Amino acid sequence: MCIECGCGQQPHEKHDHPHRVVSVHESIFADNDRRAERNRGYFRAHGLFVVNLVSSPGAGKTALLEKTLGLLPLRSGVVVGDLETDLDAIRLRKTGTSVVQVATGTLCHLDAAMVARAVGTLNVKTLAVLFIENVGNLVCPAAFDLGEDLRVTLLSVPEGEDKPLKYPPLFRSSNWVVVTKIDLEEACGFDREACLGHLGRVAPKARILELSSKTGAGMDQWCDELVRAYESRPKGL
């Protein structure tokens, strides 16, 4: 093969090739990464602390938000991504919070551009914290930076303790991992030690929290940690 133009002929000087190699060397996520950086600048300029909540479908993102919005002493807004319905948005609006719904259609994750459009419809000046409920999916959201300050992955007890081993990229990319539905530990025969061990292997830097949105166990610590993270958020440009 001709190394210079990549075509099947040899050597290079002997053929007048209509084709040539264009060098790109760009990440597939470069466009999204650039938009995410723009979001981040915008959030920081407004002093907004942004939390991206990710999990598999039904792990309890909306339930956790419903509880959190009632407890957290910080004015919050929510962007919620959903494939088809606006059911989560309706649930969350009942808490009196400003909620923007993003229908992602067939797309199984939110991207930075969608978040930018959604945030444009919120009055961010009145907000301290913005929660983004991502689409329930443990694969794609790992690769899409939204410009958040904190990526929180939920792992619910019924999913089993080996989830982190099956989806390492997402857990690895998370700042915090929240083990949810701990009220079901006994009923599910959940091996808590093994779960924490797996998380330690896959995401050694992540902070681990455990809670139940149903019983409220662990909610105080979750909210305290959020307040602390909010207070030490990066500011300015």
Place this chain on the structure above:
Amino acid sequence: MHEVGIVQSTLAMAERHARNAGGSAISSLLLRVGDMTGVVPEAIEHAFDVLKIGTLAENASLVIERVGGIGWCEGCSLEFSADGWIAICPRCAVPTGDLRSGLELELVSLEVS
């Protein structure tokens, strides 16, 4: 599902670069995929065969270059190759989140005519 999004982004990026280079067709693409991304090359190839239709890359072939995982141990400063999705230092048996290689997902080059 994930692979579809990756291939869509790849094709959009490739078409943009091909046009910028004055090309009217893409005959091949070189994609670099890290072993620790969780991306399945076969799924990328299947998605590519379907999604390339109607683009400048309609007749293009796709070459996937795999990149092995490399972890860095903070404890003992060892750089080690990691297989699978998890990087554990072979000396300390401690896992690391510091990956020096294996997370690539990059359009390296394309051939246009």
